[in-house]
Amino acid sequence: MNQTDLLIALQSDVDCFSGATIDTQLESLPRWDSLSILLVISHIEANYKIILSGQQIRECRTVRDLLNLIPTS
């Protein structure tokens, strides 16, 4: 999957990403909050079988940073 596909999959589960692009700053998303962080962890765990730490997510600045945490194989 390329990053666009990963983003589309993420958007289907986590509502705060609707309208976002790969370059969107996470802090600029109105609904980027603690609930969204849980939904991201849950989405990535369910689809890619990896559990991201809170620290990994806190270090992300853009949607791209977040998608880069997903191993592409």
Add this chain to the structure above:
Amino acid sequence: MKTTLKNFKIRAIALSTGSITKSYIEDGLAQGIPQIKLERISQTIGLNFRKTAQNNITTLDLCEDASRRLLRSLDLDISSVDAIIFVTQTPDYSQPNNASLLHGRLGLSQDSMAYDISMGCSGWVYGLHQAALLCAHGGLGRVLLCAGDTLSRLTNKLDQSIDPLFGDAGSATLVERSGAEDTMYFMFGTDGSMSSAIKVPAGGSREPPTSKSKEEMKDKFGNITTQENLQMNGADVFNFTLRDVPQAIQAVMSYANYKVSEVDALVLHQANKYIVQLIGQKTGFNPNQVPNTVFAKFGNQSSASIPCVLIDSMGEALTQKPVKIVGCGFGVGLSWAAFAGEIGPFIVCPIQPYPQTP
């Protein structure tokens, strides 16, 4: 670590909640939070109503009320209770412990034990194990297990990420020695390296309360806390519930040689509706095997939440017949405690708010 116990049984269970009913949406609107935001969070994690205690009511009061109702329902001679185990992290004082205070209030015999166990959301399972151990191997006949917290006292009312989650409750469970050979299987785990994930940083011996520990800080989401408030790193706690809790449940089931299809109910600590649902899915249970309505009615009740599920969601079955359950408490520590076995039938006292409104 895993362990088994037999030759004990649960005789009765009771629970008292705080008497104030709070509505997540109404309270949020009153704080000026947009309705659309409140509804999104409410729908996802199941925040709806919760019961909190009046300012002058403590965990001890709630557990005393539950204990009195429990002892009345059994028509039990109080002198036949050999021990009180009190599981709480919100005791009345740092000294003496809540168990001794309750011993005095209930008028137990001097020939008895009374001690606290400082555990949160995994605590009822720890208490059950301890009470069962005393009955099965310690020569005691009856143990009163109290478990509960008034966490609403520790949260900052302006911390929207934490305060709306918690309700206040105190439970009482009577455990007795018995000739029954049924085995209860336990699986305990701890991750102390993650102890900061749920924490009240100041107010204990390490960081005594000072004017600085009462200073309010605002996070980037606008939530306000002090160092004396309960703080939680939601993402780290969530990771732990996705990783360690399902593993513990699967491990205790394999230890007990239980298949999902033969289990009547998976009884989980009601952290929130979303987490309970996810753990049920990850462990292969059908949603109708996983009671998940307690959080929306009462909030996260810490160590009282598993007894609350037993009464509120399974009370009718438990008064009538043995029920095969798998359960898991998980939270502050980080700590998790899973169990598997048959319980019931036993006396189930109705959930009541304390104090009762006239």
